[in-house]
Amino acid sequence: MYALYRAQLLLCHAMIVCICNRVSERDIDLAVRSGTHSFDLLLDDTRVASCCGRCHDCAREVFDTACQRQGVAVFSQPRGGDRPAGTALMRSTAPNGVHHG
16 A cells, blocks of 8 residues: 555656756656657757756666656667768657657
8 A cells, every 4th residue: 555655656746857957757758658769859858968967867767767668669869960961860759640850
């Protein structure tokens, strides 16, 4: 009974991962469920770890865990200058079913 209560409590009060941009575990989980399966795309979409960078490792751990819970393969894509000119990171499928890129 206590374990169920604790699980519900944790769901209600998601931990803030990025204080600078107020990104929570719940925000990262929602992004994964909405089709964000690249950590680099998560960084671009949520701005997590874009200011001071102290939350980068925690954000990566939360992202990886959310992907595992959803049974999603994690894609590693190059950032910034490593990406060929004229290409963009792509979300697999948006919540409305439309591909973005």
